[in-house]
Every structure is written in C-alpha cells, then in structure tokens.
Amino acid sequence: MTTNTTVNDNPVVLQVDGLKTYFETRWGTVKAVDGVSFDLKKGETLGIVGESGSGKSVTMLSLMRLIPSPPGQIVDGRILLEGQDLVPLSDKEMSEIRGSQIALIIQDPMTSLNPVFSIGNQVGEAIKIHQDIPKRTVVQQVLDVLRKVNIPAADTRVRDYPHQMSGGMRQRVVGAIGISCEPMVLIADEPTTSLDVTIQAQYLKLLKELQEASDIALIFITHDFGIVAKMCDRVAVMYAGKIVEMGDVRDIFNNPSHPYTEALLSSVPKLEEDVERLYSIEGQPPTLHDLPPGCPFAPRCQYVMDKCSQTYPPEFNVTDGHYAACWRLE
C-alpha cells in the first residue's frame, strides 16, 4: 500500500472492456458476467469482491479463457493483455499465453494438484511447456521457484507427492506453479480460504513479496473484505454479474457509495472493536437466469426508489477513479 503512488504511474498490463460471459441452460440464458470493464496496472493489486453467484469466478475463468463451452461463451467484450486481445485467440494460441503470461492460483490445493505426480514434475510441467530449455535447467528452475515460495529443504521435497505435504505447503506449490514462468498477471482465486489463520498470514506475506520482487499485477478474487483491506490497492465489488462499485481501497472503505458495498461492510464483525449489532442484508442474492429489470440489488436495498426497479443505473463518478452504479448518486 506504500507503493500506491508509484503504481499509479505504471503502464496498464490488462484491460478488460465490456466482458460478457453467458451460459445457456434449460432455465434460460444465465448472464454470469454482464458487461465487466476494468484495467490493471503493472505491480498493482486489484480485489474482486462478491458473494457466490456474483460472477467473480466466471470473470476469472473468462480471463484465463477456461469457460467450458458449451454451455458457456464469451459473447462480447475484449480482454487486452499488453494490447493483445485474448478473446479471438484459438485454443492453441491461448495455451501459449495461459500459464506463461497470465497465470492462476486456485482455491483448493487438495484438488488442484495431481496426486500421482511428484511436486517437481508438476512445477516443471509449466516450465517445460512454455520455455524451450534443456532438462537439467528445468530441474534447476524448479528448485529456484520452490525456494522462492519458501519451501524448506526444496531439494528433497521436489520428490514428494502432494499427500506428503500440509495444506499450507501444498498451497505454496500451487503458488510456485503460478509464478514459475514469471507471468505479468497473476490471478489468485480465494487462495487462502482453506488455510488456517496463521498459515494464511504467511501465505499473504509471501504473495506480496513475490509481487514486489517482479512487479506482477495481481487480481484477488475473494469474498473477504479483510483480505482486500490487507492486500489490495483497488477494489471492484460485483453483484449479479456486474461491477456495482469500483475505486481505490481507501475510498471504498471510507466512503462506500453503493448500498450493497455499504451493507456488506457493516455486516462484517470487527476484530478491533465491539459491535452492538451487525447490519444484516435481508433476502438472498438473486438467481441469475431470472433477473428483475433495473437494479438487481433493489429488492434487498434499504434505500430503494421507484426508479431502481425500472432501469439499471449507469456508473456515477463519486471521486476520481471511484464510481458506483446507483441512482442515489444521480
């Protein structure tokens, strides 16, 4: 967060423009991601916050071009990675970029590692695919990257299998695969939800160090505002497939301008002080195949007006770089 001012001057590495990812289901078209736009600068950390069904994970899968098709499809929008649009690329072209320039750390290290291959084999796979180098150098690089993620006794542990490692160690291995080809953009999808608190702290610190060492642009997909507060420079809050508020992390926490963001922030208990009573958002998140017209948060909103249920609000600027899609700001 001390890097805030310098990050602002960095060049944009990833620009997402009007991304729409729809799924055809027997209940109708599910607009999982419906017009998402943001950009990401070098060395910057962006948090994408939302509940299950908000579209945050589908956004992540779209960026990686991993949407299962059918039923899913990117129907519109552009994903510009250093100016190159990823959407029209063929699978073969994409597989050269995926893992080398844009990489992913998935949530659950239990299922994202293959139980029948050794750690060294799995970390080496990404390196072998993307870099044309002799076998001995691959081994050396695997060891280097395992040391980078602070795996103790890396030269013996490369021969271990996933089941021989603890959850925290496994998550480090997943991280090692993510950074093995020095990507420009690293997406971390709830990387610490299955970890214990003290192990989570170790892992977040590690991610920050790795980011600072090579100026990686980091996207954190999370439902936890605590992670956002600790790690992120900017935040995008998603609800029902759309970004409802976006801005600098301090602006979001000090001046949440969309009622959903405000409600979410005041429904989380605080570690540092006593809270008399938590605000609780009534109702459930909407089902995406049957969205009401207008603002999808309107049925749960405490400030709801007539207009809200008729037309979806445009993005209103709150301050420079901080906008929210809510009619109250008109």
Place this chain on the structure above:
Amino acid sequence: MTTLDARPMADTTNEVLLEAEGLKKYFPVTKGLLISKVTGWIKAVDGVSFQIRAGETLGIVGESGCGKSTTAKMLLQLEDPTEGTIRYQGKEIQNATADERRAYRSSVQAVFQDPWSSLNPRMRVRDLIAEPMVINLNLSRREMQDRVSKLLEDVGLSSYHANLYPHEFSGGQRQRLAIARALSVEPQVIVLDEPVSALDVSIRAQIMNLLRDLQQEYNVSYLLIAHHLATVRYMCDWVAVMYLGQIVEFGPTRELFDNASHPYTKALMNAALPSHPDIEQEEMILTGEVPSPLNPPEGCRFHPRCPFVIDQCSTVVPQVRELAPGHLVSCHLY
C-alpha cells in the same frame, strides 16, 4: 495447577450448567492389519477444563488440529473421554443412568458447519424438525405441528416451509432449519461448530443475529467453536484459546481481545485480517506449522514457534497466572 481451568469469575450470578474437568481424548495409532499393535497416542485433547453458564456463550478458538472439535464431540457424547469428567447441572454424566444420559442428550444439542450434509435430503422439513421431539418428548400430532410452525417462525421462516425438502432452501435457510431442529427439544446448551463459515458473507450476519436473538428468547447457552476471531468477538461472553489440545488463554471477551497476552493469542490476532486498510498490524507472523499431536513438544507446547521463547519454555510446563479478574494465561512470560 498445570492445566488452565477456564472457569468464569465467581461473581457472575448465572448458574453453572455444564462443566468439563481435565478432559482428555487420546486416539491410538496402530500398526499391522490383523494383529494390530498400538504404537503411539494422538493427544487430541489433553487436559481441558471449562464451564458453561446459563444464558452465556463460551467461544473456543484455535487452528485445525487444536482439539476444539474433539472437545465438542465429547460434550455431545459422540466420543468418550479418555480421562476427565463432564458434569451437567452438577451431575457426572459418565456414571449416569441410561435415562439420565438420554435427558442429557436432549438438553445438549448441536448445529454443525455444513447445512448441506447435516440435513437428510429425503425428509420433509416438518419431519426433520419433529424428529428430535418424536424421540425425546411425548407430544400429540397436533402439538407437534404447532411446535414446528412456531419454531419455523422463530428462526425467520414460515409455516408453509414445513412441507418442503432441504434442497429447496438456500444455505442460510438450511442453517436456520438446523437451528430450529436443535431448538425443538428445548435444550439448555447448543454446541455451534463453525455455524457461519460455510455461508455467504451477507448471510452470516443474518444467522449471527438470529442466534443472539434466540439466546435471549430461549435462554440457552452456546458453546461456539470457531476459527474466525471477529465472529467470536461478536458472539461470545467468554473465550478460550486452544493450542495442541490445551487451553492456553481464557478470559472475558473484551478483556481477552484488548489485552491478548499469550504469544499464540497475540499471533492469532495479528494474523487475523484487518477491518480497514488503515489499521496497522504488528508484524508477527509465526514460522512453521502446528507440530504433530502424536508427539507434542516438551514444556510449553508452543515454544518451538514462539517468538518470545526463553530457556525454561522447552523444559518446564508453564504455571497458570491470573492477569486480570477472570483472565487466565499459561505462559512463562508472566
């Protein structure tokens, strides 16, 4: 006294409902298939004492493997303690008659973490909620129906939900059903094992507020097992911090959160995520991981990871000190 006795101050007037003293649970580690030989013991819970008083909430926090869930299972009679006693209203339950044990089981109920696996998918809500009453209470059909409707309304659902099946509900609603079922036999104590961690953020506050309201209405005590510290702060009157099968610190919630004293508690607080980006956290990140309970470290069990370790930590088990009224800590630094 070598193990910490998590006993609330004597001046609270609420009567003691449930009491655990020197609870231990060792699981055998065996070798060999047909003629198995015990080669060691996993000391999952190793000398835990605490009290739960009427209408209050005791929170147990700790990381995975600290023994908090095994402790809960022993209270629920799902595991037999290796050693130690559990007393309910002053009466030891291990020596109780079958009838008394049945009465105990219905007065200590549980709500589990995962509402997807804790509700039988083939039963209608009506039968799910009535099941404990069928077993434990002698009610007519009519009374049963009225009770189910009342319970559903108390947990924020309506009586027409009684005809539905669990899959027709969302996660938050299912957790409400689990709570209604736990309340159906009018228990004195409910063991809440991570009741909100499987739910969406916006739903968590609903369930936490509901639990607090029901505590007022039904005057029930909670034992809350959780790893999320802020949740514990919001829900509990008393907090016990567990590490490797033992309670290392205990106190009234606010005192414990404001003056965390055991290095492990401090580390947990520092590792927890801040509620605002401007909150500066002390850099105190523990190295390493929790050692195996098969072979816990000598002396203070936390000493291999403790940043303030001194000579005697590795040999002598620390004495329990009272730092403030009711605030107990087991550490050589005090």
